[in-house]
Amino acid sequence: MRIFSRRTVLGDGEDDALRIGPATVVCEGSRIASVEEGEPGEFDLDLGDKLLSPAFVDSHTHVALHALRGIGFAETTGNVVEDLFYRFEELLTAEDVAAFARMGAYDRLLSGVGLVWDHYFYGEAIARALADLPMCAVIAPTVQDLAGPGKHRWEEELDATIRLAADEDLADRGVTVALGPHATDTVSAHLWQRVLDEHDALGVPLHAHLAQSVEEDERCRERHNVSCVRWLQDLGVLEVPAVYAHALFVTAAELESFADRHTLVACPHAQLHFGFPARIDLWQRSGARWTVATDAAASNDSCSLREELRYAxxxxxxxxxxxxxxxxxxxxxxxxxxxxxxxxxxxxxxxxHTTPAALLHKVWGFAGSLHPRIRAGVIAPGALANLVAWDLEDPAVWPAHDPFAALVYADAERAIDTMIVAGQVVGTPGDLRRSVTTSDTFREHREEAAGRLAALLKRLGR
Ligand SMILES: [Zn+2]
Structure with missing residues (x-):
């Protein structure tokens, strides 16, 4: 498929600064085969003056937790993750998780996200559900052996990780895998070691929560006499590439111990909801690499990556x-x-670090560079063909003198005209939201998720 726009976002945002110019993007399968700058020759889809950008990359999320949207608001006094989510999660089946994951993925899809780093139980079911939607993903099946709802499933999730890593069909559709140790208080030293062994075998990064709650900090100090970061350092975990969500109870000195192989992820709105946002200004000053992500609708209620940028x-x-x-x-x-x-x-x-282009780079090229098997967030040969066309005539962004500023500071989701994920046009160009949400497929997916959610809530007595 050949897609032309007079305003295509070019450059990788690193060595090659982001710029806007006419180009034809040639997609083959799920990837971009080439980018021909200049006026068009032949094309299949003419986007005219619409801004053609990479789709966003959400680098820490739990799409299946969409089912709990709004439910945590009444119960934020204690540790909502342990008090409520765990009870709900203990009841889930793979089919429930797949059904809820689809709904979470639709929300992200309609707000310009093409690739999610997901961390959850039944990772294999999520991988297949998202690939079908389509939504590209780095799936981290959650492994934990000390506590939490997945405590008895860690071997299955680790096996699933290994299976997914070898699945070429999924890889062709833009779905790959990361190793998903849950956190320092839910994973034993023995299991962290297993994860490191699998890292050596598979060569994929780790995706974990780090020092996200006061309980995690206290447990680590009680059990090991050191902080969460120091314990991971002692185990050798900090030697390998990883994406760490939250990193709240990390000292200033520990921030300095992160290297280029580590990325810290702040989830500003989720953290505001819990009442303790990460100090990304300190992260920046310490030299740590960082980005922002949505976490989950259950802890946030919105899943707009763009709003996270505005907060940053x-x-x-x-x-x-x-x-x-x-x-x-x-x-x-x-x-x-x-x-x-x-x-x-x-x-x-x-x-x-907070110019519109620098912020967009966080959720485009930078977030899209965190996995060795996948390149995303950039319109360049070899990258995933995950593209968004924005209608700059829409009042939500007009007059868009600075289109990058409009994408960060305006309610730009309303101006999404066309979405392409893994080389597939989603819904109807020019009519994305309506065409998707009125489709038979969406209705079936929503009805299935609603039925499963009602049954689970009934079992919880809610
Ligand atoms: Zn999370």
Missing amino acids: AGFATAPASFSPAYGAFLHESGPARSVWAARTRARHQLAE
């Missing part, structure tokens, strides 16, 4: 509101000018 941009200025200078002003012992100086300092420190 706010970190360039928000610290002033919590600064000692503002504290002094509030207590009539310091001048307004000092508050403004604190604001300007904070803004200056993050300025170059």
Whole structure:
């Protein structure tokens, strides 16, 4: 398929800065075969002046937890993950997980995401459900042997990881695998070692939660007399490439111990919901590599990666509101000018990392470079053919003098015109949301998920 747009997003955002120009993107199967810059020759799909960009990469999520959207809001006083999610999750079957995963994937699909890094039980069922949708994915079947609902399934999930890693049909459809140890308090030293052995065999990165709760921090110190990060260091886990979600209870010195093979993932809205957002400004200053992701509808309720970017941009200025200078002003012992100086300092420190292009790069080329078997988030030969066409005439983004700023700061999802995932056009070009949500396939998927959810909630007495 040959797709032309006069405004195609070119460049990888690293050595080759992002820019916009006319190009024909040639897709073969799930991948981009070539990119021909300049005015078009022949094409199958003419997007005219619509902005053709890479689709977003959501680098930490649990699509199946879509089924619990809104349910956690009444119960955020304790540890919602352990108190509520675990009871629900203990009842789930592979078929339930696949049905809920589809609904979570539809939501992301309709907001411009083409690749998700998913971490959940029954990873194999999720992989197949997403490949059919289509949604590209790096599936990390969750392994845990000390606690949690998957405690008795870790061997099956590890076997599934190995099977998925060898599945060429899924690879052709843009679905691959990562190793998914759950966290430091739910995985034993013995199992972390197994994970490292499988890493050596498969060559795929780890995807784990790290120091996400006060309980995890305290358990690690009680059991091993060290912090979560130090324990992983002692086990040799920090020697291998990994994507770590949350990293909240990580000290300033430990932040320095992360290297180029590690990526920290903040999930700003989920963390706001829990009441403790990650300090991505400190991450940036420590030199850690980081990006943002959605986590799950159950802890967030929105699954817009673009909104996470907008929140990240706010970190360039928000610290002033919590600064000692503002504290002094509030207590009539310091001048307004000092508050403004604190604001300007904070803004200056993050300025170059929070430009619209820098933020988009986090969920385009950077997030798309984290797996050795898959390239995404960039319009370049060999990358997944995951593309979004944005209608810049839509009032949600018009007049889009700076299209990158519009994608970060405006409610740009409303302007999505066409979505292509793994080389397949999703729904009808120009009519994406309506064509998908009124399709027979979507109706069947939604009805199945609704039926399964009702049955599970009944069993939980809700
Ligand atoms: Zn998570």
